Amino acid sequence: MALRFHPISTLAWVTARGSVSGAKGIGLIIGAFLPTFVIIGLIAHGITGNDLVSAYELLVGELFLPMVLLIVALLLAVPLFREEIDQQSLSYLLTRTLGKPGIVLGKYLGYVLVACTILLPPVVVSYGIVAIWGSPPAGMLDGVLPALLVSTVLGIIAYGAIYLFLGLVTRSALIIGLIYAFVWEYLIGGLSGLAPDLSVMHYLMSLPALWVSQGPLSQYSTHLVLWQVIAAPIIFAGVLIFLTVFTFWDFGFIPSPD
Amino acid sequence: MSDPVVKAVNASKRYGEVLGLNGFTANFGPGITGLVGPNGAGKSTLFRVVTGQLKLDAGQITILGTDAWNTQWKNRLIGFCPDHPGLYDWMNPEEFVRTLLMIDGFDPDDAERRTRRSLETVEMWEYRDRKIRTFSKGMRQRVKVAQAIAHEPKVLFLDEPLNGMDPVGRVSLLELFSKLASEGRHLIVSSHVLHEVERLTSQIVMISNGRALAEGDLHRIRELLDQYPHTIEIETRILTDHPDVTSIRFPAPDRITVQTSVPDTFYQNLPEVALMEGINIIGVRSLDDSLEAVFRFLSR
Amino acid sequence: MALASPRYALEDETRQGRRDRLWAIFAVNFRLRGTRTLVTVFAVIGFIATFVPLMVTVFTSQLLGGSSSAAMSVFALPYNGFLLFIFIMLLSALAGGGIIADDLGSKSISLYLSRPITLSDYLAAKGAVVAAILGLIAVIPGVVTVMVAFLLGYVSATVAAEAFAVYLGLGILLTVTFSSIALFLSSLTDRSAWAASGIFALLLMDDIVAGIIGGVSNNVYWLYISPWEDMGSIARYLFSVSVTGPSLNPAVAFAVLAGITICLCSATYVRLNRMELVTE
Numbered sequence: 001m002a003l004r005f006h007p008i009s010t011l012a013w014v015t016a017r018g019s020v021s022g023a024k025g026i027g028l029i030i031g032a033f034l035p036t037f038v039i040i041g042l043i044a045h046g047i048t049g050n051d052l053v054s055a056y057e058l059l060v061g062e063l064f065l066p067m068v069l070l071i072v073a074l075l076l077a078v079p080l081f082r083e084e085i086d087q088q089s090l091s092y093l094l095t096r097t098l099g100k101p102g103i104v105l106g107k108y109l110g111y112v113l114v115a116c117t118i119l120l121p122p123v124v125v126s127y128g129i130v131a132i133w134g135s136p137p138a139g140m141l142d143g144v145l146p147a148l149l150v151s152t153v154l155g156i157i158a159y160g161a162i163y164l165f166l167g168l169v170t171r172s173a174l175i176i177g178l179i180y181a182f183v184w185e186y187l188i189g190g191l192s193g194l195a196p197d198l199s200v201m202h203y204l205m206s207l208p209a210l211w212v213s214q215g216p217l218s219q220y221s222t223h224l225v226l227w228q229v230i231a232a233p234i235i236f237a238g239v240l241i242f243l244t245v246f247t248f249w250d251f252g253f254i255p256s257p258d
Numbered sequence: 259m260s261d262p263v264v265k266a267v268n269a270s271k272r273y274g275e276v277l278g279l280n281g282f283t284a285n286f287g288p289g290i291t292g293l294v295g296p297n298g299a300g301k302s303t304l305f306r307v308v309t310g311q312l313k314l315d316a317g318q319i320t321i322l323g324t325d326a327w328n329t330q331w332k333n334r335l336i337g338f339c340p341d342h343p344g345l346y347d348w349m350n351p352e353e354f355v356r357t358l359l360m361i362d363g364f365d366p367d368d369a370e371r372r373t374r375r376s377l378e379t380v381e382m383w384e385y386r387d388r389k390i391r392t393f394s395k396g397m398r399q400r401v402k403v404a405q406a407i408a409h410e411p412k413v414l415f416l417d418e419p420l421n422g423m424d425p426v427g428r429v430s431l432l433e434l435f436s437k438l439a440s441e442g443r444h445l446i447v448s449s450h451v452l453h454e455v456e457r458l459t460s461q462i463v464m465i466s467n468g469r470a471l472a473e474g475d476l477h478r479i480r481e482l483l484d485q486y487p488h489t490i491e492i493e494t495r496i497l498t499d500h501p502d503v504t505s506i507r508f509p510a511p512d513r514i515t516v517q518t519s520v521p522d523t524f525y526q527n528l529p530e531v532a533l534m535e536g537i538n539i540i541g542v543r544s545l546d547d548s549l550e551a552v553f554r555f556l557s558r
Numbered sequence: 559m560a561l562a563s564p565r566y567a568l569e570d571e572t573r574q575g576r577r578d579r580l581w582a583i584f585a586v587n588f589r590l591r592g593t594r595t596l597v598t599v600f601a602v603i604g605f606i607a608t609f610v611p612l613m614v615t616v617f618t619s620q621l622l623g624g625s626s627s628a629a630m631s632v633f634a635l636p637y638n639g640f641l642l643f644i645f646i647m648l649l650s651a652l653a654g655g656g657i658i659a660d661d662l663g664s665k666s667i668s669l670y671l672s673r674p675i676t677l678s679d680y681l682a683a684k685g686a687v688v689a690a691i692l693g694l695i696a697v698i699p700g701v702v703t704v705m706v707a708f709l710l711g712y713v714s715a716t717v718a719a720e721a722f723a724v725y726l727g728l729g730i731l732l733t734v735t736f737s738s739i740a741l742f743l744s745s746l747t748d749r750s751a752w753a754a755s756g757i758f759a760l761l762l763m764d765d766i767v768a769g770i771i772g773g774v775s776n777n778v779y780w781l782y783i784s785p786w787e788d789m790g791s792i793a794r795y796l797f798s799v800s801v802t803g804p805s806l807n808p809a810v811a812f813a814v815l816a817g818i819t820i821c822l823c824s825a826t827y828v829r830l831n832r833m834e835l836v837t838e
Contacts, residue, residue: 010360014346021348024752031759038767047775055774063766071759075752087344092405094311095338096361099330106361174751175596175652178758182644249328250313 007098008106015110019076020118028072032118035059035068036126043133052134053141056126057216060148064126065204069119069155070181076115077163078173080107081248086171104245108164115156123148140214147211150230151204158200158233161240168244168251196222200236203229261323262287263413263444264308268317270468271303278303280468281317286446290439292455293448295465301448302341304465305417308446309338321413334362337411339402341418341448347391351382351401354390355408362409376408379434395422403431407438414438416447420454432458489545490524491515502527515545579675583683584690591653592691600652601694604645608636609699616707629713630798633721636700637728637793643786645695646736647761653691654740655754657684658830663748667830677831681823685741689733697729724796732789735815736761739785742822745829761785778804788815 020028035056042055084090093103127145130136162180166173189199196202206222206229222229262285271278279300286293295301306312307319308326310333319326322335346354352373359369377383380400385393390401399422406414416435420428428451435458439445449455455462456476464471464479472479492514502524507515518524521544532539574582591597612635619632636642661667670680701722708718743760744753765784772780781787791806792815793799 006365007361007363010357014357014361018346018348027756034763034767038771042771042774045775051774055770058770058774059767062770063763067759067763067766071755075755078751088340088342089344089346091306091309091311091338091340091342092346092358093361095309095333095336096358097330097333097363098361100328172596174755178651178755179596179648182758182762183648 007096008102008109011093011098011103011106012110012113015080015107016114016117019079019111019114024075028075028118032068032072032122033125035064036122036129038063039126039129039134043129048133048135050137050140052130053136054216056130056134057144060123060126061205061208061217061220064122065151065155066185066201068122069152069204070159070185070201072118073115073156073159074163074174074177074181076118077111077160078167078177080111080164080167082167082171082173085168100248101245104164104241104248108160108241108244111160111164112156115160116153119152119156120149123152142213143211144208144215144217147208147217151207154207154230154233155200155204157237158203161237161244162200165240165244165247168247197224197232200233203232263291264319264321264446266304266317266319266470269304269307269314269319270316271307271312271314277468278312279307279314279317282465282468282470283317284463284465284470284473286444286463287461288444289461290435290445290447290459292459292462293446293465294450294452294455294462295448295471297450299465300468301465302417303468305338305340305415305446305448309333309336309415334409335412337406337409337414339406339414339416339419341421343395343398343422345390345398345401348389350385350387350389351377351404352386354401355405358405359408364409372408372410376404379407380404381430396424396427399423400427400431403434411443413444414446416445418448418450420449420451428454489515489517490521491543491545492528492539492541512540573674576675576679579673580679580683583670583675583680584686587657587684587687588690591657591687594652597649597652597691600645600648601691604642604649604695605699607641607645608695609703611641612636612699612703613706616703616712629717630721630724631800633700633704633725634793634797634799637790637797638799640786642695643765646692646732646786647758649692649695650688650736650740650761651754651758654688654737654744654757655752656744656750657688657741658744658826659747659750659753662745663750678827681741681827681830685734685737685823688737688740689730692733692736693729696732697725700725700729721797724793728789728793728796731792731812731815735785735789735819738819738822738826742826745826778806781806782811782814785815785818788812 019025038059039052039056042052047055081090084093094100098106124145127141127148131141159181163173163177166177166180170176185199185201189196189201189205202222203224205217205220206224207226208217209220209222210224210226210229212218224232264286266282266284266286269279269282282300282304293301293304303312304319307314308321310326310328310330313327321332324332326332346357349357355376356366356369356373359372360366364372374383377386380403382397382400382404385397390398393401399419403416403419406416414435419435420431423431432454435445435447447455447458460476461474462476462479463473491509502518502520503516504519505517507517509515516524528539528542531537592601612633615632615635658667661670667680671677704713704718704721704725707713708715713721739761740753740757743756744750746756747753765786768781768784768787772778781791787806788811791811792808794801794805795808
């Protein structure tokens with residue numbers, strides 16, 4: 001069965017629009033810009049130079065990537081299937097000619113589109129503010145922007161795939177997703193040896209560590225090389241998308257009692 | 259006799275403790291077929307199976323000769339109006355119907371044209387810019403019907419399509435369904451409102467506890483139940499012995515309920531008897547010659 | 559045909575008092591939320607994670623014969639680290655996320671408020687549910703440890719009573735503050751999962767941002783914006799933990815927490831009071 005572009009792109013667009021309708025979208029955008037607001041506040045208090053760059057990288061490394069990205073991905077990806085199953089509106093898609101793999105792909109692409117729209121601008125804006133008004137020492141910000149952009153995209157891809165799958169298979173997807181994000185990722189990521197390789201965040205933090213030469217981001221400890229750091233989240237996402245399609249293929253959607 | 263549109267052979271579906279379908283065997287023929295049954299009978303389960311949303315545990319259900327499960331191409335030929343109220347509330351009805359058409363593969367211009375036509379058909383075009391979350395139950399129901407007919411399907415599955423509709427809306431939808439059937443489409447309509455199903459069609463399938471109780475023409479089903487005496491209530495002051503009467507009850511001082519195994523003969527003789535006996539009959543009501551009565555008897 | 563109007567007779571009835579009605583709301587909601595699998599699991603794990611290190615520390619610190627302030631400072635352990643904080647956050651999210659959101663989503667809040675109870679009673683009962691669940695890890699491990707230490711003779715009766723009272727007081731402050739946060743965020747949405755995510759995210763981000771800004775600006779007063787840091791400063795003061803370097807003023811920290819609680823409770827009340835539940 002061929003995957004047709006036009007229906008999938010329509011579903012992706014509709015998914016993206018539906019994900020940010022109303023107060024939810026505004027809340028997510030404000031949350032994504034939280035580190036930016038903090039940076040503006042620091043500059044307003046006269047903190048510039050080395051201190052500001054350190055604060056910026058700390059905010060990225062301890063707030064934006066491990067918290068903001070995770071929460072935004074969670075709140076966008078889990079409802080992709082979960083909300084439709086709970087509202088029983090999935091029947092409208094299932095009785096179309098799009099097919100189940102097309103539905104999964106369309107929803108995932110829609111999520112990636114909206115997550116990138118919400119999460120990438122704060123990365124660029126924060127960097128821009130620090131670079132223009134923060135008086136950073138020469139060379140201190142080299143490689144930071146591309147590293148953060150790539151890390152953010154990889155995080156969007158990988159976490160989105162996890163939460164998409166969770167949203168399909170369990171009613172408690174948001175809670176389990178929260179627990180996964182803040183218990184598993186923190187616990188495993190905090191261990192020594194090869195254990196952190198089981199944490200997606202380890203790859204996202206390793207990328208700036210490999211790309212950036214100065215500052216707190218460069219001090220993250222990793223044994224990985226660049227191609228591993230980029231390939232692993234993508235492969236992980238691919239496996240989970242396949243698992244989602246496989247699970248969805250045989251899924252039955254029980255009607256509510258008459 | 260033409261091939262059935264939907265054919266179910268020993269179809270069973272269980273989820274957890276609930277047996278949705280239990281060896282369900284029935285044919286849904288061309289034209290309009292009414293699917294009637296009490297709450298929890300398995301009507302919605304059957305619709306979900308036929309439209310490919312649920313997989314059977316046993317047996318087979320085919321639609322237009324193809325297995326119902328995971329056959330995406332057939333979705334172009336079917337339209338489904340579900341019973342639940344879930345819709346994409348953040349959209350307006352025009353966006354909703356148009357989007358579903360585009361997901362079905364229609365190009366944007368064609369989708370626009372079909373959207374307008376289907377919304378005009380269900381009298382929702384004037385509300386096309388309002389968000390669905392502001393709609394009443396009846397309006398949401400019309401939107402659901404609109405998305406089911408927009409792509410001009412060959413077979414329509416309508417699960418409780420009259421839910422939440424006001425009396426005028428019900429009539430207009432019933433007229434629409436009759437019109438669609440007259441255009442050559444096949445409709446399978448489930449409803450609790452039995453007299454409206456009777457209005458729509460005489461072809462019915464009765465379901466209860468996941469099993470088919472009866473299928474075919476309603477009146478033929480009724481005729482086959484020859485062991486079941488008709489119950490007729492005669493409002494009169496005078497009781498008379500009559501060979502056609504098998505039993506009499508007196509539910510009230512001015513009322514007689516008569517049971518007879520030959521209702522046609524009884525009706526024929528009743529005026530003469532009333533005249534000869536000087537019985538002042540105020541009213542005569544058959545309590546049994548309805549879909550509801552047949553259903554009640556069969557599901558006992 | 560004659561028509562006769564029906565005759566009705568009111569039976570004598572006794573209505574329960576306000577306290578019983580509040581208890582009814584509390585009991586049913588505590589049973590509903592407290593017995594959920596995830597809440598139970600994390601309450602048990604949180605209890606163990608707080609109780610065991612505390613007991614081990616008490617046993618190994620050889621309190622017997624030591625000064626009372628040394629003994630008291632040992633009991634401050636749960637408030638010195640992040641473990642208790644993580645479980646408080648998780649339980650606030652799991653138990654508190656749906657405490658009002660579920661009622662809004664199912665429109666059952668109108669069933670509550672159509673009974674002879676006030677909105678403030680409703681909120682008090684709901685808040686008490688979250689507080690009681692949080693108290694399972696905020697209060698009980700500490701007081702049990704103190705009782706065990708006393709029964710084993712590790713601390714005197716005076717120290718035990720003091721530590722018991724401090725744990726109780728700190729626990730009440732902690733549970734009331736975090737319950738008010740959960741109550742407020744839960745009242746903002748009709749989806750419990752979003753409220754839960756918001757509670758967790760807000761509490762954690764608050765702490766992280768406070769730490770980063772405080773560290774970068776070398777100004778410890780930024781830590782006041784983190785409820786957990788405020789709790790920590792009050793706990794260190796009450797448990798006589800000596801602190802080197804700049805620290806938060808416990809009186810100010812208490813005022814911050816009290817202010818947060820009062821503001822959020824008021825905001826929740828005002829919001830729900832003005833809300834109209836629209837159905838079809």
